[in-house]
Amino acid sequence: MIFTKKQAKILSDIILHRRDVRGNNFLSKKIKKQDITAILNAGIHAPSVGFSQPWKFMVIEDAKIKNKIYNNFKKSYDKSKKHFKKRELYSSLKLEGIKETPLNIAVFYKKPIKKVLGQTSSQKMGEYSVVCAIQNMWLMARSLNIGIGWVSIINHKKVQKTLQVSDEYKLIGYLCVGYTKQFLDIPELETLQWEKKKEFEEVVSWV
Amino acid sequence: MIFTKKQAKILSDIILHRRDVRGNNFLSKKIKKQDITAILNAGIHAPSVGFSQPWKFMVIEDAKIKNKIYNNFKKSYDKSKKHFKKRELYSSLKLEGIKETPLNIAVFYKKPIKKVLGQTSSQKMGEYSVVCAIQNMWLMARSLNIGIGWVSIINHKKVQKTLQVSDEYKLIGYLCVGYTKQFLDIPELETLQWEKKKEFEEVVSWV
Numbered sequence: 273m274i275f276t277k278k279q280a281k282i283l284s285d286i287i288l289h290r291r292d293v294r295g296n297n298f299l300s301k302k303i304k305k306q307d308i309t310a311i312l313n314a315g316i317h318a319p320s321v322g323f324s325q326p327w328k329f330m331v332i333e334d335a336k337i338k339n340k341i342y343n344n345f346k347k348s349y350d351k352s353k354k355h356f357k358k359r360e361l362y363s364s365l366k367l368e369g370i371k372e373t374p375l376n377i378a379v380f381y382k383k384p385i386k387k388v389l390g391q392t393s394s395q396k397m398g399e400y401s402v403v404c405a406i407q408n409m410w411l412m413a414r415s416l417n418i419g420i421g422w423v424s425i426i427n428h429k430k431v432q433k434t435l436q437v438s439d440e441y442k443l444i445g446y447l448c449v450g451y452t453k454q455f456l457d458i459p460e461l462e463t464l465q466w467e468k469k470k471e472f473e474e475v476v477s478w479v
Numbered sequence: 480m481i482f483t484k485k486q487a488k489i490l491s492d493i494i495l496h497r498r499d500v501r502g503n504n505f506l507s508k509k510i511k512k513q514d515i516t517a518i519l520n521a522g523i524h525a526p527s528v529g530f531s532q533p534w535k536f537m538v539i540e541d542a543k544i545k546n547k548i549y550n551n552f553k554k555s556y557d558k559s560k561k562h563f564k565k566r567e568l569y570s571s572l573k574l575e576g577i578k579e580t581p582l583n584i585a586v587f588y589k590k591p592i593k594k595v596l597g598q599t600s601s602q603k604m605g606e607y608s609v610v611c612a613i614q615n616m617w618l619m620a621r622s623l624n625i626g627i628g629w630v631s632i633i634n635h636k637k638v639q640k641t642l643q644v645s646d647e648y649k650l651i652g653y654l655c656v657g658y659t660k661q662f663l664d665i666p667e668l669e670t671l672q673w674e675k676k677k678e679f680e681e682v683v684s685w686v
Contacts, residue, residue: 273496273662279489280622282482284517286490287615289480292526310491312683319499319617321631323668325677331685352599362596389569389673390631392559397631399603400610400651407614408494410526415487424528424597424604435686444607455480461530466596470532476519478538479642 286415291455293419295369298450302374307416311449314412315379320401322389327402328380328441335371340434341426341446342370348425361464368423373450378431379406380441402444409447419452493622498662500626502576505657509581514623518656521619522586527608529596534609535587535648542578547641548633548653549577555632568671575630580657585638586613587648609651616654626659 312329320326332338345368356362370376381402384391391397406422413420428443437443462469519536527533539545552575563569577583588609591598598604613629620627635650644650669676 273492274624275489275493275622279493280517280619282486282489283493283618283622284521285480286482286486287521287524287619290524290526309679310487312679314491314494316677316679316682317494317497318614319497319629323666323674325674325682327682329683331683334686337686348600355594355599356596365596367597387562389563389572389668390574392562393555393632394635396606400606403607403610404614404617407525407611408618410611411490411615411618412487412494415482415490417481422526425600428601459530461596467530467532470523472516472519472523475523475532475534476536476538479541479544 286411289455290410290414291419291459293369293421293452294366295372296366297452297454298369298372298419298448299453300372300374301451303418303449303451307418308375310416311409311412311418314408315405318401318405318408321391321397324384324388324398324401326382326384326398327405328382330378330380330435330437332376332378333374337434338370338376341376341431344430344434345370345423345426348427352425361466367425369421369448369450370423373448375449377447377449378435378443379445379447380437381444382441399444406445406447413449417451419450419455421448422446423448493618496662497617497621498626498666500576500628500659501573502579503573504659504661505576505579505626505655506660507579507581508658510625510656510658514625515582517623518616518619518625521615522612525608525612525615528598528604531591531595531605531608533589533591533605534612535589537585537587537642537644539583539585540581544641545577545583548583548638551637551641552577552630552633555634559632568673574632576628576655576657577630580655582656584654584656585642585650586652586654587644588651589648606649606651613652613654620656624658626657626662628655629653630655
């Protein structure tokens with residue numbers, strides 16, 4: 273299959289307009305089953321080291337479970353505040369959308385039980401494959417005008433306990449998935465001057 | 480920006496037709512500067528924890544450096560053979576395209592010097608952001624009909640020494656980038672029955 277310049281431009285637009293969406297921008301509107309399937313399928317067709325496909329996706333709609341995960345987030349968030357000098361700004365941020373979104377997706381790495389091709393020099397490659405899956409899902413969701421927020425301020429082991437997932441697996445990402453009021457033109461943390469956008473020349477070198 | 484169903488379908492096609500390209504499928508044809516820039520820009524616009532943008536991209540065209548990296552791969556590859564029962568099949572695989580491609584890109588994670596928003600509960604989030612950047616680059620390249628192969632059978636610390644990159648950084652991915660003879664319809668390791676494709680129901684659960 274040969275892609276055209278116009279098609280490449282569409283991908284570029286999707287990449288540039290993807291945002292990490294938080295609770296203040298989510299709608300509770302239900303997501304159609306076929307769209308959830310499309311998002312999961314994007315994950316399943318990510319690259320994986322040695323074609324190991326070491327992923328497991330758990331779609332969570334149960335309100336009781338979401339409440340438990342939210343309480344987990346809350347504890348981790350309260351503890352994290354002490355690390356930041358701009359505490360007022362940090363405390364004002366809404367950093368998750370666990371309860372606001374119609375569904376959450378927990379994405380796990382399945383630890384290998386045999387040697388995996390490509391993973392002999394770098395054990396991390398398995399986890400990295402799962403992250404590639406998440407990025408595919410993020411873009412696919414954006415193309416369907418659905419937002420994703422990755423919640424990282426969370427006790428991963430406790431999430432896993434809440435979801436009754438065994439130690440053969442490791443939680444990589446906890447995603448909030450839902451329609452949005454808007455996709456911000458500029459990332460919120462850039463607008464708030466939490467961090468500056470790095471210039472191309474700052475992060476690219478040539479040898 | 481609202482995307483249409485047709486545009487979402489294009490993303491889905493790019494995702495489904497992306498391959499991990501190896502040396503036997505690469506062409507040495509040069510890549511236009513504007514396409515290299517588009518691929519790097521896709522990386523730079525990946526999500527990053529706390530908008531930390533903790534990445535560094537090193538574009539490598541120098542043949543001497545590529546030779547050194549190839550020798551590094553070769554040693555790691557020879558050592559890895561003992562792990563696999565299907566040794567003949569494993570030894571017949573071409574698992575990199577370091578010298579065949581016009582350019583390689585080493586992607587590094589820049590370790591934080593201060594606390595990063597979102598990284599307080601999970602230190603790995605920084606590295607995961609860099610993996611998201613790599614997946615964006617992989618898809619962008621595919622949309623430009625350019626292949627990428629991620630070389631993981633490699634001594635990461637030695638690569639970093641060869642590239643004279645300090646310990647403030649950590650190598651996440653070493654990519655071979657070039658035009659291809661073809662993009663395989665089916666992943667090579669699936670065709671060779673190295674691993675079976677997992678079914679949707681096998682990796683997705685609902686709660």
